[in-house]
Amino acid sequence: MASTELLLLMAMAIHGGSTAWCFASDTISASSPISGDRTVVSRGGKFELGFFSPAGGGGSNYYVGIWYKKVVSQRTPVWVANRAAPVADPASSRLAVAADGNLVLTNEAGKLVWSSNISSASSSNGAAAVAVILDTGNLELRRESGEVLWQSVEHPTDTWLPGVRLGMNKITGEVQGLVSWKNAGDPAPGMFTLGIDPNGSSQYSTKWNRTVTFWSSGEWKDGVFAGIPEMISHDKYDFEFVSGKNASYFTYSLQDPTVISRLVLDVSGQVRQIMWSPSADEWMIIWTEPHRLCDVYAVCGPFGVCNGKSEPYCSCPAGFRPSSAGDWELGDHSHGCRRNNPPRCDDGGVNSSSLVHGDGDGDGDAFLPAPGVSLPRNSSSAQASSARDCELACLRSCNCTAYSYGSQCSVWYGGLLNLEDTGGMDDDLYLRVSAMDVPSSRGRKRTAVFVAIAAVASILALSIIVFGVVSVGVMGLAHSF
Incomplete structure (x- = not known):
């Protein structure tokens, strides 16, 4: 007992004789940082913040993130701080409140890799700042007086939590949107984004590479978005869209606070409203947009073929392979x-003028058919009176990568996007490859010869066997007489 009291007295002396040394388990401060395995948990135990390594990332990169603490058995990050700047050693990395009042993350070398980056953080008469994780999943950087300096919900990653406002600040023009992960093992910003229309309408849209819009929610009308009819049939949510003088935003809440649900912009480019099912111990999809995965722009990348009914849904045509097998998986x-x-x-x-059609016997270029694959958009026309002329027209240009001959000659240039395996009887698409990837006609002839010789040999062997059996039978019959 005496030893315990002595330890308490020593701890109080070290911290100036006050009880300020005892920090709440939901708080990060200058003297109580996050490092190694230490985490902070929201007061009601719903969310946890700390270092983590994504399940598919190989365990070499670590990030500071927020994930569900209760009920959800799978570690599911809903926010990541240093998504584009991982650290290698969480034990020697630190997330703390700096002297200027900012929340900062330093790596094993002491280098700054992430910051809340609030310029006004230190301009409050020296009042200390702390970061607190809340039961809403929000991380607040605030003064001890309660003044909020920065919060994670205003800087979302790929997840939209209930109660969070996603929209646009009309004064600054800043749009708060979602950005997909690069892949399942890397939370770096990916190819897809979701955000409100910056031109002032109530629509939300998803974009590929921040330039090509391929899905829109439709306008807000009668309590739902016109392009998401599923909102009508689900009574577990309350939706609200607000368009005011200073901001436009959309938010949703759950009627049952015990239900766990989130909206996520998946690495595939689909927007998915999902709900945790305790009985199944897994996430259950409520709705997705676009409905068809193959309607996501460039979902399988250049020359990738999408099939929404297969798993995996992306494949490569004959003569091709994944550009990055690791990312593909x-x-x-x-x-x-x-x-x-x-x-x-x-x-x-x-040069292009010396190219000749290859059939696998030479070193030129050739074409392989992609049966059942829909024809890409943005084709160009070429003068041709036959399929062979169309083929030669494409072959003459180094930039021509595919052709199809139906009612006319269509050719394509560069990497082909949005290829889909429809299994239909569309005009055949022919993809340019090296002649080395086309089965050799000489090889086919040699195979045919080998097959013919084997067939003849089999017939001769069978004939000899039959002849032998008959001969033995005749001799036996003659002997019996």
Whole structure:
């Protein structure tokens, strides 16, 4: 007992004789940082903040994130601080409140890798700042007086939590939107974004590469977005869209506070409203947009073929392979497919005028069919009176990567996007490859010869066996007489 009291007295002396040394388990401060395995947990135990390594990331990169603490058995990050700047050693990295009042993350070398970056943080008469994790999943940086300096919900990553406002500040023009992870093992900003229309309408849209819009929610009308009819049939949520003088935003809440639900912009580019099912111990999808995965722009990357009914949903056509096999396995198909062997144009071996059609016997370029694959958009027309003329027209240009001949000659240039395996009987698409990737006609002839010889040999062997059996039978019959 005496030893315990002595330890308490020593601790109080070290911290100036006050009880300020005892920090709440939900708070980060200058003298109570996050490092190693230490975490902070919201007061009601719903959310936890600390260092983590994504399940598919190989365990070499670590991030500071917020995830569900209660009920959800799978560690599911809903926010990541240093999503583009991982640290290698969480034990020697620190998340703390700096002297200027900012929340900062330093790595194992003491280098700053992430900051709340609030310029006014230190301009409050020296009042200390602390960071507190709340039961809403929000991380607040605030003064001891309660003044909020910065909060994580205003800087979302790929997840939209209930109660969070997602919209636009009309004064500053700043849009708060979601950005997908790069892949399942890397929370770095990916190819897809979701945000409100900056031109002032009530629509939300998803974009590829921050330029191409491929899905829109439709205008807000009668309590739902026109393009999301599923909102009508689900009575577990309350929705609200606000358009005021200073801001426009959308928010939603759960009628049952015990239900766990979130909206996430998946690495595939789909927007998914999902709910945790305790009985199944997994996330259950409520609705997705776009409905069809293959309607996501460039979902399988250049030359990648989408099939929403298969798993995995992306594949490479004959003569091609994934450009990045590691990213492909983690759900990042943005790099698409590349040829097994580069065409001669890519090798710089010859110019376009000297290219000849290859059938696998030479070193030129050739074409392989992609049966059942829909024709890409943005085709160009070429003068041709036959399929062979169309093929030659494409072959003459190093930039031509595919052709199809139906009612006319259509050719395509560059990497082909939005290829889909429809299993239909569309005009055949032919993709340019190295002649090395086309089955050799000589090889086919040799195979045919080998098959013919084997067939003849089999017939001769069978004939000899039959002849032998008959001969033995005749001799036996003659002997019996």
